[in-house]
Each structure stands twice: as C-alpha cells, then as structure tokens.
Amino acid sequence: MSLPDLVIASEVAAALAEGRPVVALESTVITHGLPWPTNLHAAQALETAVRDVGAIPATVAVLDGRLRVGLAEAELVRLAQAAFQVRKVSRRDLAIALARGEDGGTTVAATMWIAHQAGIQVFATGGIGGVHRRHPFDVSADLPELAQTPVLVVCAGAKAILDLPLTLEWLETHGVPVLGWQTDEFPAFYSRDSGLGVDARVEGAADVAQVWRARQRLGLGGVLLTVPIPEEHATPAATVEAAITAALDEADAQGVRGKAVTPFLLERVAALTEGASQRANLALLEHNARVAALVASALTEEGRLKTED
Numbered sequence: 001m002s003l004p005d006l007v008i009a010s011e012v013a014a015a016l017a018e019g020r021p022v023v024a025l026e027s028t029v030i031t032h033g034l035p036w037p038t039n040l041h042a043a044q045a046l047e048t049a050v051r052d053v054g055a056i057p058a059t060v061a062v063l064d065g066r067l068r069v070g071l072a073e074a075e076l077v078r079l080a081q082a083a084f085q086v087r088k089v090s091r092r093d094l095a096i097a098l099a100r101g102e103d104g105g106t107t108v109a110a111t112m113w114i115a116h117q118a119g120i121q122v123f124a125t126g127g128i129g130g131v132h133r134r135h136p137f138d139v140s141a142d143l144p145e146l147a148q149t150p151v152l153v154v155c156a157g158a159k160a161i162l163d164l165p166l167t168l169e170w171l172e173t174h175g176v177p178v179l180g181w182q183t184d185e186f187p188a189f190y191s192r193d194s195g196l197g198v199d200a201r202v203e204g205a206a207d208v209a210q211v212w213r214a215r216q217r218l219g220l221g222g223v224l225l226t227v228p229i230p231e232e233h234a235t236p237a238a239t240v241e242a243a244i245t246a247a248l249d250e251a252d253a254q255g256v257r258g259k260a261v262t263p264f265l266l267e268r269v270a271a272l273t274e275g276a277s278q279r280a281n282l283a284l285l286e287h288n289a290r291v292a293a294l295v296a297s298a299l300t301e302e303g304r305l306k307t308e309d
C-alpha cells in the first residue's frame with residue numbers, strides 16, 4: 001500500500017491477499033460510545049462474533065499518529081482505557097491526529113475511509129451518525145462518507161437521538177441505497193421498526209452481495225445495510241423516548257456542541273435508562289458483526305467462483 005500512514009496487521013493483510021473475508025470495525029464506539037470496561041468487552045465480543053462466522057476482524061483506529069487496521073489485544077485495552085481522553089477522529093480530524101502523533105477512536109466516516117484505503121469492503125457498526133433532532137444543520141460526517149466512499153456499512157439503523165426521517169431524506173438526496181436485512185422497515189436501533197421504509201429488502205448475504213457488486217461496478221459510493229436488533233433484545237421506542245427528550249434538553253441547556261453532541265447524548269440516555277440501552281447496544285453490535293461476516297464471506301465466495309471459471 002502506498003499510503004505511508006497506513007499500517008495493516010499481518011493477519012488482516014494475509015486474509016486480504018488470499019481473498020479471505022475481512023470485516024472492519026470502528027473504534028469511536030470504544031473511545032466515546034461506551035464506558036470502561038463495557039467498551040473493552042464490546043470490542044472483544046465484536047471481534048469474536050466476526051471470527052465465529054469465519055471472517056477476520058479488523059478494528060480500525062489511530063495509534064501514535066498512524067492509521068491502524070487490525071489491533072492486538074493490548075492495543076484494544078489501551079484504547080478502551082483511554083475512553084473520553086483521546087480524540088474522536090472523524091474525516092476532518094484525521095490529518096490533525098496524524099500530525100500530532102495521537103491515539104484516537106475512528107468514527108464511521110473515518111473508519112470507512114481507512115477501510116477503503118486498506119482494500120476492505122465490509123464494515124460493521126452499531127448505529128451510524130445522522131441528522132440531529134432540533135438541530136437539522138448538525139449532520140454527521142458519516143452521511144457524506146456513505147455517499148462517496150465505496151464501503152458496505154452494516155448497522156442497526158440510527159439511534160432515536162437523531163431525526164430518522166431527515167436522515168433518510170439526506171441519504172436519498174445524496175444517492176445512498178438503504179437495504180433492510182429481512183425487513184421492509186428502517187430499523188431504529190433499540191427497536192426493530194420506525195414506520196419508515198428502506199429502498200430494498202434483502203433476504204440474505206447473497207442478495208446483499210449482488211447489490212453491492214452492482215454498486216461497485218457503477219462506482220457510485222457506499223451502501224447502508226440496516227439490520228434490526230434481535231427480537232429478544234428489542235426495547236419499545238416509547239421506553240427510550242422519555243430519556244432521549246431529557247438528554248436533548250440537557251444538551252441544549254448545557255450548550256453542548258459539535259463532536260461532543262453524540263457522545264453526550266449516548267451517555268445521558270444510557271444513564272437515564274439505567275443501562276438498558278447499553279445491553280441492547282451490545283446485543284445489536286454483535287449481531288451486526290455476524291451479519292457483516294456472512295456478507296464478507298459471500299463476497300469472497302463469489303470472487304473465488306469467478307477466478308475458477
């Protein structure tokens with residue numbers, strides 16, 4: 001790879017070179033999404049979920065000012081212990097973190113971009129950023145990244161701390177296809193439905209792989225695959241709604257702005273729901289990692305069949 005800042009772990013590099021499935025994982029969820037030590041357990045559980053399905057996990061982060069793809073156990077611990085003390089690195093923060101030799105957790109936007117530089121096509125996360133409620137000019141950099149960077153992002157939709165209808169409008173305007181994994185509805189993170197539709201329902205990994213291949217042939221950018229939270233972990237939207245409203249009021253009262261908004265709201269909703277939101281979060285993260293590994297496997301399987309022709 002010609003990008004001198006990029007360091008790909010040997011296990012990940014070998015899998016990519018041999019055409020074996022690889023799934024990228026983000027790290028802002030570790031540094032700014034969950035508290036210690038839940039964040040470490042989540043990071044480890046995600047890697048295990050990917051391996052269980054036969055794919056190689058590649059957690060992405062910035063360490064010592066390098067773009068890192070695939071972390072050692074001790075490096076996961078280092079990031080998890082540094083929660084809220086290191087930079088939250090989205091697209092605009094990458095150059096700063098590199099220039100300063102920092103550690104940082106990469107958002108969906110930054111992780112997509114780095115994954116693409118490394119040649120990874122599939123990326124699993126919990127929820128993407130989006131258009132904020134009450135502040136519709138606050139649009140996560142995750143959305144424009146989906147519009148331009150060719151990576152398939154697997155998530156459980158977007159959290160209800162965001163404005164879901166406006167988030168979908170943004171994706172429509174900027175041409176990002178939204179797929180629903182065995183569902184016709186856009187999932188709302190804690191709950192399986194939102195009353196909002198997806199662009200296409202997909203029944204399995206082969207179905208997703210076909211759409212992804214076509215999107216790649218056209219060179220049109222990313223794809224969002226939304227996966228509903230498993231039934232047994234779903235929380236009715238109404239249960240979380242009161243906590244979200246309270247968290248939004250607190251954020252406004254305290255004048256929380258910019259990149260601090262999402263971590264602030266996540267932390268307040270977790271506190272106000274007494275951890276119920278975090279348990280659901282862990283369950284859907286693991287489930288998304290498994291689905292992403294299935295899709296990555298379907299893609300490498302297709303590649304193998306083609307070269308055997």
Ligand code: PSU
Binds near residue numbers: 106109128258260
């Ligand atoms: N949503 C969650 N958990 C998270 C995030 C979003 O439910 O941890 C993180 C992701 O890393 C996402 C980022 O990319 O927050 C979005 O931040 P912002 O809204 O500042 O772009």
Ligand code: MN
Binds near residue numbers: 261
């Ligand atoms: Mn924002």
